[in-house]
Amino acid sequence: MSLPPPDLSPGAAAALAARTAARAADEGIAEIAYATVDSPVGRLVAVATQSGLARIAYELENGGLDSILDDVALRLSPAIVEAPARLDPVRRELDEYFAGRRQDFDVALDWSLTTAGFRRRVLQECARIPFGATSTYKQMAIAAGSPTAFRAAGGALGSNPIPIVVPCHRVLATSGGLGGYTGGLERKRLLLSIEGGMLAV
């Protein structure tokens, strides 16, 4: 006597899962929603909590989608669903930025992936550097209240959980060199060139 399992039409379970994930995000049952966003600097993974955008990751440089989500699950919560609609405002602002139609991001930010204190202060200062301008690690350290801690400031910027929106690419070495970048120096050059061509060598 055989009881073969019922056949599912192709994609039926996937479509239901997507609807369930969207509902989980809309109704606040999922604490965290994510979406992938294509951009001129490669595919991005955008992650938002109920309070705002918490993470933008360069998919390839950060070890791929699974690795990026594992890290968020470990540090914030595993209640994570893919809910592209929840990330629509972020996606729209990024699209406008890369199309040269936006200079400032308006989406709310969630700083919970950065430890409170000096590191978070450095990133919050960095978020105030205007489009088209640049600063230095030393100036960031001074602004965050520890003038001698420019190496630590570099470390904080290097682990910026929300690159592009928190513009750590606008921070250069005090000597005038490019410094480092979480997404690789090519991307830093590209972002700076989008913002005015000043380093588009």
Place this chain on the structure above:
Amino acid sequence: MTTARLPPFQRFLDAHRDDVLRFLVASIGRHDADDAFQETFLSALRAYPRLRPDSNLRGWVLTIAHRKALDVHRARGRNPVPVAEIHDRAQGPAAAGADGPDDHWERVRALPPRQREVLTLRYAADLTHAEIATALGCSEEAARRAAADGLKTLRKELTDVPATA
């Protein structure tokens, strides 16, 4: 350190969505499976952050699906009219294709509750008898016996009802 960690919920959902839907279609039919599927995973998500990382995730989510299916069966039991409607729908060509590939699951749905539960968990969800015993809160031996009884009844029905000729 090899401490087990819960995967992000989306990965858990993607890994088990097919099994859960197959189980629900077998247990309550296609019409009610969509809602029960969503309720299953939303309930799972509410409890997920507090789950022990080394849990049997597949057994756990199918246990939740089993409870959602039980709610549907109980609601039907309380109100016999929809049962007839559901039966009509299940027989109709829109339900599962005109040739009725789910016929044997309709027969399973008509079995006594414990036999129905064991057979759907065993053959639609592919749980082991040990996992089924955990899901149903019974002994493994009781699960095996219910499965055997259910299969015996189905076999009998199939031989008693001669092929339409």
